[in-house]
Amino acid sequence: MKRRKVLEKKKAMEELMKEASAVKDPISLFPQFRRFDRNGLSVYLESGIGEKLSSCMKGYIQTLLKINMAGLYGTEWQIEEKVKRREMVAAEARYIFARDASTPKANEMSSTGGKEENCTLWMGDGDSVVGFVQYRFLLEEEIPVIYVYELQLEPCVQGKGLGIFLMQLIELIAHQYHMSAVMLTVQKQNLHSMKFYISKLRYAISTTSPSKVGVEKNYEILCKAFDREAKAKLEVYVPLASQFLENFMLNA
Template sequence: MVNVKKQPRKTRRQQQADRRAVAIKLVNLANGVEQPLPLAFQKFVSKDGTNYEISCSRATSLPAETLSWIFSLMEKNMKRPYQESPWGWDAEKKQAELSDPAALHLVATSNGQNVGFSHFRFDLDDDKEVLYCYELQLESVARRKGLGRFMMHALETMALQNQMQRVVLTVFKNNATAVPFFHALGYKLDSTSPQGSDAQHYVILSKQNLSRAD
C-alpha cells in the first residue's frame, strides 16, 4: 500500500491570495478585450421611435471633442451635487478621472449628436473582480426614454460575459432621480457601502452576477 502524503491545508491568508490572483487575472483578461460591447447593444430604439447608436471606447481612443463633451455634460449634471457634498467639485481631478487610460466609455449618439455616456472600468473592488460604473449621464433630451436603462443593461451584459462578480456604483444619497432608478434595476446596498452614520452623503450599490458565486 502506497501512503499518499496529505497536502497541507492552505491558510486563510493563502486562500485570499489565491482568490485575489484569480480576480486580477480575470480583470486583466477583461481589459484585454478589444471591443467588449456586444453587437446587440450597439443600437437602441426608444418607445417614441428615436434611434440611438452606442459605441464603446477607451478614453485614450476618443476624439478630443468627445472627451470635452463628456466633461461638459458631467459638469452640467453633477457640479452642484458635488459642491453640496463634502467632496466638493474638483474640475481638474474629474477631467483626469474621465480621461484616465483605464477608463472605458459608452457613448450614445442620436442623429450624429452625443446624448449620453457611461464611464466604467473592469477593476478590483474589495479584492473582487467587478465592473465599476463611475458615471451614467444623459442630456435632458435623452432622459425618460429607456436609454439609461438600456445602457445599464449593456454594462451588466459586459460584466457577465467577462466573468465579473458584480456591477458596482456610487450614488449620492440625495439624488432623488438616480437612487430609485438603480433600485428599480435591482441594485442593492453593497457590503462595502459606508455604515453607521446618517451623515454619510453617498451609498455604494451593486448588482450580483447570478452566474458567479461570491
C-alpha cells in the same frame, strides 16, 4: 497551503481583470445592443478608452458632467470636477458612447432656427453624442466587479429608456467577463437616480457604502451581485425600495 491558495486566487483575479480590460469593443459581443430604437430615439453605441479620447470628446464629457452634476454637488463641485477630469482619461477607464444620427448637431440647429431644447451639446464631427457610460473592471473586497463611474445622458434623451438599456448592457458585459457584481456611486440628493437604480434596476445598498460602515457622506454605494460570495460580501438587501426612497425624501 493556505497562503498558496490565496496567492493563486489573487493571480487568477488579476488575469481575469487583465483579460476583460484588453477587449476593445465589448459591444460587438451583443449585436442586439448595438442600436436603441424606441420612444422616438434612434441611437447607436460605440466603445471608447479613457486615454484615447479625442479633445472634442473630453470637452463634451466635461460639459455634460457639469450640466448634470454641478447642482447636486453644490460648493463641492470645483473639487469634484478635478477628480472627474482625472478619472475621465485614466487608462483603466472604459466607455460606451451613445450617438444619435437622427438629431442635428447644436451648431446646425442654431443656424436653422431650431429650438434650443432640441439641441445636443456635441460640437465635433460625426453624429451627435447624447450620453455615455464610464466604467472600469475592478476588485472590490477581492470580488471582481464592473464599477460604473458615470451614467450621463443629455436632458433631451432622458426618460426614454436609454439609461435602462445601457445598464442592461453593462450587466451583460459583467456576466460575459465573469464579473461577480456591478457597483456604482449615487449622490444622496439625487433622488431620481436613487429611484432609477433601486426601484427599476433592483440595486441594493452595498456593504461598502459609507452609511453601512458608520461614516457620514453625501453619497451611497449601490450594488447588484450575481453570485453567493458577491452577495455575502457586497450587498445589503433592501426589502422595500419605496420605503428606502421615502426616507431619503424626508431627510433631503
